[in-house]
Amino acid sequence: MPDASNPPVDEALLVRRARRGDHAAFAALYQRHARAVHALAWRLSGDATLAEDLVQEAFLRMLRFIGGIRPELPVRPWLKRVVGNLAIDHLRRVWREQALPEDGELVLTANRGIDDIEQSSKVAELLRRLPPLARTLVWLHLVEGWSHGELAARFRRSESWSKSIVSRALALLRRQAESRSTDHE
């Protein structure tokens, strides 16, 4: 694990050093961004192993394309975009074997309980119980700010397809969240 005790260094400088093959600079970039990038991978995938694979691939891509990364721009949005794209590509590969959900009601999967990684709220649990496609669309749109146009382009679907799934998933999440609040009252 990279050493966290060093004083903060300008990120643009780290990128320039990493470009020249400075391994410590690459490690420092990992140290700065890995947790946020892993959190996104985990939210999108809902799977610990897949999340690790996505993060690993994102950082290896950063290393491969470091010459094309502009040092004056922040690295984290770039890494998160890569993870989003990788998660979508993974879903699309899975769908080659399964039909892509078009219409119909979204249903939550069975409660998997709270595991070691996720020790948080009911909304996190509900999110994880959404079908993977809906979970990915909801998170990327609502939290990461991807537009429906961007999502549609990456999924090679229409904007209305993205809007429909996000809308139904959000309705389901709200219904479930409300019903749980009522149950607990």
Next chain:
Amino acid sequence: MNDDPLRTMLASLPEPPLPPDLWPAIERARQRRQTRLRVAAATLGSLALAALLAWPVNQPTFAPAPPEASRSSTTLVATPASGPALQAIDRALQTAYARGASDDEVAPLWRMRGQLSASLNRSPDPS
């Protein structure tokens, strides 16, 4: 969208802890990739060297221009064989820089390129 309570709840979810074995896994993958690139660069370098060794040293690098192009002039044109070895080394250098190779890693390629350039400069037959 920013006022959506659901969005606020989702965005405020805590980040899960980073798996401790993730960095070592990235390190291993990076080293594997670096080894592959070194092998590829070495292969290209060997090919360039082989092309250099196969180069007929005493053959003029520059051939006289076709007769119709020069009557009494000494116009010189590059022979078709003058490029491939240099191009191979240049490609290897380009690849090495693209992956952020250090100066030590690219030094052998630069030496090889210098030797090849020198031999090309020596080659034109003065006679």
